[in-house]
Amino acid sequence: MLVFETPKSFKKDFKYSxxxxxxxxxxxxxxxxxxxxxxxxxxxxxxxxxxxxxxMYDFLDLDCIEAPHGRAMAVATGVKRAKPDKFVLxxxxxxxxxxIGLAESMHAALRGENVTAICxxxxxxxxxxxxxxxxxxxxxxxxxxxxxxxxxxxxxxxxIAEQIALCDGTAYSARVSLDTVxxxxxxxxxxxxxxEVQLKGLGTGFVEILSTCPTNWNMTPEQAHERVRNxxxxxxxxxxxxxxxxx
Amino acid sequence: xxxxxxxxxxxxxxxxxxxxxxxxxxxxxxxQTEIGEYLSLKMPEAGxxxxxxxxxIAAINMVLGACSTGARAMTTSSSCAVSLMxxxxxxxxxxxxxxxxxxxxxxxxxxGSIYPAQGDYYQSVYGGGNGDYRMVVxxxxxxxxxxxxTYKTFYTAHKYRTPVILLxxxxxxxxxxxxxxxxxxxxxxxxxSWALCGxxxxxxxxxxxxxxxxxxxxxxxxxxxxKYKLIAEREVMYEEYMTDDADFLxxxxxxxxxxxxxxxxxxxxxxIKAGMFRPITLFPFPEKRLNELADRCRExxxxxxxxxxxxxxxxxxxxxxxxxxxxxxxxxxxxxxVEEITEAVEKSTEKIYAGI
Numbered sequence: 001m002l003v004f005e006t007p008k009s010f011k012k013d014f015k016y017s018x019x020x021x022x023x024x025x026x027x028x029x030x031x032x033x034x035x036x037x038x039x040x041x042x043x044x045x046x047x048x049x050x051x052x053x054x055x056m057y058d059f060l061d062l063d064c065i066e067a068p069h070g071r072a073m074a075v076a077t078g079v080k081r082a083k084p085d086k087f088v089l090x091x092x093x094x095x096x097x098x099x100i101g102l103a104e105s106m107h108a109a110l111r112g113e114n115v116t117a118i119c120x121x122x123x124x125x126x127x128x129x130x131x132x133x134x135x136x137x138x139x140x141x142x143x144x145x146x147x148x149x150x151x152x153x154x155x156x157x158x159x160i161a162e163q164i165a166l167c168d169g170t171a172y173s174a175r176v177s178l179d180t181v182x183x184x185x186x187x188x189x190x191x192x193x194x195x196e197v198q199l200k201g202l203g204t205g206f207v208e209i210l211s212t213c214p215t216n217w218n219m220t221p222e223q224a225h226e227r228v229r230n231x232x233x234x235x236x237x238x239x240x241x242x243x244x245x246x247x
Numbered sequence: 248x249x250x251x252x253x254x255x256x257x258x259x260x261x262x263x264x265x266x267x268x269x270x271x272x273x274x275x276x277x278x279q280t281e282i283g284e285y286l287s288l289k290m291p292e293a294g295x296x297x298x299x300x301x302x303x304i305a306a307i308n309m310v311l312g313a314c315s316t317g318a319r320a321m322t323t324s325s326s327c328a329v330s331l332m333x334x335x336x337x338x339x340x341x342x343x344x345x346x347x348x349x350x351x352x353x354x355x356x357x358x359g360s361i362y363p364a365q366g367d368y369y370q371s372v373y374g375g376g377n378g379d380y381r382m383v384v385x386x387x388x389x390x391x392x393x394x395x396x397t398y399k400t401f402y403t404a405h406k407y408r409t410p411v412i413l414l415x416x417x418x419x420x421x422x423x424x425x426x427x428x429x430x431x432x433x434x435x436x437x438x439x440s441w442a443l444c445g446x447x448x449x450x451x452x453x454x455x456x457x458x459x460x461x462x463x464x465x466x467x468x469x470x471x472x473x474k475y476k477l478i479a480e481r482e483v484m485y486e487e488y489m490t491d492d493a494d495f496l497x498x499x500x501x502x503x504x505x506x507x508x509x510x511x512x513x514x515x516x517x518x519i520k521a522g523m524f525r526p527i528t529l530f531p532f533p534e535k536r537l538n539e540l541a542d543r544c545r546e547x548x549x550x551x552x553x554x555x556x557x558x559x560x561x562x563x564x565x566x567x568x569x570x571x572x573x574x575x576x577x578x579x580x581x582x583x584x585v586e587e588i589t590e591a592v593e594k595s596t597e598k599i600y601a602g603i
Contacts, residue, residue: 011451042447047312048455057453063443065315066455068338071308074300078312079443081296082270082320086445104308107301 007032009041014059018052021221023178023211027120028056030188031091034195035062040087047076049092049101052127053120056091070101073108076115084114087198094121094208098160099134105164112169112203116194119160119206121175122213123232130216134158137235142216157235161208165241171203173242177210177233179225186238193243202244210236250427255390255419256281258426259349262397263321264289265431268347270296270320272309274328277361278417279351282323307332307348314344315454317442319401323349325417326367327358330375336410337376340471341456343441345404349397349413351420354579363417364579365501368556371412372529379468381475383411383482384529386500390424396527402433407478408441414529416552418502418582475531483535484527489515490540493522495596498537498561499550500526503582507550510588517589519596529557534564541568545599550574550588570599 009032018024035041046062048054050069057064067075072090080088097105097119108115124142125131131144135157139148149157165173172194176187187209194205210232212224219227240246253261260282263271271290273283283299290297296313300306306322313320324332329350339346350371354364371384383403385396396413404411443452458464488508490496495514497507504525514521524540526533541547547565549558555573562571574591576583 041445043445045316045443045445054455054457057451057455060451061446062451063446064451064453064455065312065342065443066453066457067311068308068334071304071311071335074305074308075312075315077298077305078270078272078309078314078320079316080312081298081309082313082316082318083444086316103301104305107305111298 007036009035009060009062011059011061016059017055019215021212021214021224023209024052024120026178026184027118027209027211028059030184030191031118032060034188034192038195040195044087044089045079045083047072047079047088047090049090049096051093051096051125053091053093053096070096070099071104072096072101073113073115073117074104077108077111077113080113080115088115090115090117092117092119093126094119094123094135094160095125095133098158106167109164109167109170109204109206112171114198114201114203116198116205118191118194119208120211121160121208121236122211124213124216126213126216130213135160135236137231159236161206161241164206167204169203170242171197171205171244173206174240175208175210175236175238177228177238179228183238190240197245210238248428250425252423253390253426254281254423255393255415255421256351257285258390258393259323259397259413259415260285261428262394263401265428266398266401267319267431268295268321268401269318270313272298272300272306272320272322274300274303274306274324276325276328278353278363278420279323279325279349282349303328303331304335307335307346310346311335311339311342311344314339314346315443317438319347319405321347321349323351325351326353326355329367329370333375336374336382337378337380338456339410340380340382341378341467342454343408344410344454345408346410347400347404348410349415352414352416360579361417362580363552363582365416365503365552366556366578367414368529368551368553371414372560380471381530383407383409383478384414385411386414386527386529387419388502388504388525390419390422390426393419394426394428398431398433402436403482405436405438407474409474414501416501479531482528483531483533485533485536486525486527488523490522490524493520494543494545495519495521495592496540496544496547497521497523497550497588497592498525498547499523500529500557503550503552506582506585506588509585510592513585513589514592517593519592521592526557532560532564534560537561537564538566538568541565544569546570546572546595548572548574548592548595550583552582553578
């Protein structure tokens with residue numbers, strides 16, 4: 001009896017290039033499982049972004065376009081407006097979505113573009129080696145905040161899911177984590193909801209995923225998930241911040 | 248169709264629709280705002296996509312997204328705002344996307360002013376984005392050409408899968424002139440081999456510029472330049488006026504060429520054998536023909552409304568065969584008049600005939 005298999009939306013012989021304990025792999029797997037389960041593979045156009053997330057097109061057997069840094073929601077808008085019957089998805093990091101691309105992200109949500117955005121929040125710029133980003137926590141030491149994030153030099157982190165929920169065109173906005181199996185299941189349910197609102201034409205679907213970056217945090221995978229629970233969740237509480245299907 | 252009196256910006260907008268433009272993404276900026284205004288009315292009526300983008304950066308990236316599906320998509324802007332689009336144009340060149348960009352030039356650098364100018368020659372022809380790439384650039388000089396070259400811009404972009412710029416200026420955008428909406432007669436271009444539509448019963452396709460494999464990346468850039476070479480062989484366009492016996496050549500692009508033609512007429516009445524050469528494609532630049540013409544000219548004078556940008560390409564084309572000069576009394580504002588141009592030519596020819 002087959003109890004576990006690789007989702008069909010993955011490329012054959014794909015090999016993740018992510019670091020040990022990085023949550024990107026789990027997040028991408030959840031997306032692939034849902035694309036399989038919801039029968040979306042043949043109709044999906046994926047927009048990847050810049051950062052560790054860019055490599056997603058090396059793993060998934062989907063039609064993909066790589067957006068310039070921060071512009072995934074603008075590129076996705078172009079795809080969706082040109083082909084409204086396609087399922088359009090972006091996969092971005094917090095630096096891409098909420099720093100350099102904040103204008104594109106928020107305006108897409110304000111226009112209520114029928115696209116789904118998945119944003120990995122790991123409180124740092126991972127690919128470039130762990131610099132201060134828009135979600136870096138107060139006090140967090142990074143390579144560009146060697147004395148820790150403070151108000152005087154760096155200001156405050158952004159709560160992305162809450163901000164996107166404030167946009168009138170947003171149909172669904174949630175924050176999830178991948179630190180435990182129950183939370184992974186919750187994350188999958190949230191991503192599914194963010195897919196469904198697009199398919200129903202209700203507006204923008206958004207999920208922020210609290211994720212680990214053990215390499216740049218200088219932690220083991222276990223310690224990294226403890227940090228997600230003990231530090232990140234206090235500032236970025238998981239939850240559903242907007243769901244028009246429940247209103 | 249009969250001729251009608253029409254403003255350059257509206258001519259470009261309607262020509263884009265005639266060319267089958269399915270998606271427009273734009274942000275207002277003088278002196279080209281009428282294009283977006285016109286299309287915001289016409290495109291929803293026709294069930295086509297129109298988005299008022301939050302910025303020019305977003306607009307050009309929306310064009311990237313639409314083009315990745317094979318759609319005919321366009322954005323229009325002007326000078327300082329086109330600067331914001333350079334990153335995406337570099338991506339579009341590398342991704343081989345058929346991006347259509349109209350730049351109705353105003354004065355720079357910086358915010359500059361809304362006076363017309365021709366200061367974006369370098370930005371368009373040599374590119375403001377990073378890396379090795381070229382873009383095809385068409386420069387119309389009257390409203391009729393705004394129509395014809397808008398058609399050509401769409402066709403060339405899709406035929407070669409490469410970003411193409413229609414480089415107009417504030418004079419052309421704002422002037423009214425009789426023009427005729429001829430039929431868009433270019434053949435359809437098959438994009439089924441690369442356009443994204445979902446991996447249905449086939450492997451996924453990816454459109455990207457990111458190449459961690461050094462050898463593949465180098466080959467990709469070389470392939471791009473093979474394509475540009477092909478474009479340079481096939482797509483050069485220029486206009487000549489009274490060049491058959493000319494020994495003094497005026498060279499200009501875009502709307503200033505109108506004054507060059509008038510100047511040639513005046514100079515001929517004064518016994519000066521002047522002619523005009525107007526590059527219509529700025530890339531590929533018509534260097535071969537200009538080099539031929541330089542053989543029998545005492546002087547090749549470049550006339551442009553900037554500090555001497557096309558002058559670089561003219562000198563490269565003439566390649567020392569004859570004297571090259573630049574007439575650029577102003578980098579922006581009121582176009583150099585026929586009187587100013589003829590006066591400069593007469594002064595120069597006095598020296599030539601005196602053997603100085």
